[in-house]
């Protein structure tokens with residue numbers, strides 16, 4: 001007898017589809033974001049994946065985070081890519097031969113193995129570890145999951161709060177457009193315009209073998225990404241020595257750090273330790289976030305360019321993600337909600353949140369982080385709406401994530417105007433976060 005297939009469009013079919021994606025993208029120790037476009041382990045992808053995976057296998061979700069932190073550097077940084085040695089060098093650019101992390105003598109202290117990149121991604125990990133623990137606290141305790149991860153998570157946040165406080169204002173800075181995870185967002189255009197691009201014949205892109213050129217960053221973008229990464233590499237990835245031609249404070253990155261400190265406070269308490277140092281750090285970070293990045297007139301947070309010490313004028317979804325911060329000053333959450341439901345960020349075709357202001361001058365419905373709607377930011381914003389008891393809005397967004405994830409075969413991103421799926425399909429965090437919202 002053939003098993004009865006769940007009707008397409010039902011929650012059961014979605015659960016089955018999401019499970020299939022996560023099983024298919026599992027490599028034995030971690031999950032690739034996409035079998036074709038991204039054949040290694042990515043830092044914030046792994047955190048989002050663990051959040052979904054905990055509903056299928058708590059053990060795998062723990063492994064996902066543990067394998068990432070096994071590649072942590074001595075200075076505390078968690079690299080944005082951990083390379084799979086079984087994958088050929090030319091399958092992804094820039095690969096291990098570009099980053100050369102294991103080369104001896106880095107003051108930053110990269111591990112001898114595995115090979116990794118030298119930059120970071122947003123700190124979603126402490127939140128993910130806490131949610132994975134909560135899925136099965138007994139099993140977590142038996143394996144010493146939190147006890148083993150806690151010092152590593154603390155070292156990771158310490159790195160961001162010390163070496164990366166480049167502006168001296170108490171927030172963490174990103175030093176490459178790949179670090180905030182929103183590579184070609186218009187937020188980075190002005191800062192990138194000051195970077196001399198590497199010549200086009202100095203590198204070979206692998207992404208265009210799998211993704212449509214119109215959906216991806218341009219060659220000029222890549223020239224600048226390569227220049228910045230090579231300069232950092234030549235400075236030994238040492239933040240005290242590197243010139244950091246690109247340095248910005250991103251609201252999404254710092255909001256995740258705040259959520260992470262709150263998760264570390266809960267983690268410390270679960271381990272019988274004092275959580276108050278983390279709560280104090282979260283409160284201080286929240287104050288700095290509001291002082292340095294809140295724009296009341298625009299009704300959202302903006303990135304601060306540390307080279308000019310000015311706020312970037314572009315309005316992006318990353319400015320709405322601070323809704324996940326629990327103790328915002330009076331009026332901020334309501335203002336963010338108004339922006340979210342206003343003409344700039346309400347995408348009627350999908351109900352998702354575009355990555356960039358629909359009415360903004362640089363809006364492009366297809367190209368990556370310049371307009372398309374992504375599922376990880378939608379998941380974060382729906383969580384933030386719940387944090388501030390905006391449950392009706394949160395429920396609407398939750399349903400939109402589920403509908404769009406299923407309709408698009410777990411697309412990497414979606415054209416917010418037409419609903420056309422873009423980028424990779426069977427994308428891991430889309431499946432993982434849909435699964436999380438089903439449970």
Ligand code: 9WN
Pocket residue numbers: 033038042044045080178180181182183207
């Ligand atoms: C560079 C893996 C990653 C995501 C990022 C997304 C994209 C990489 C790329 O893919 O970036 O890190 O090659 O474009 O922008 O958020 O983590 O899914």
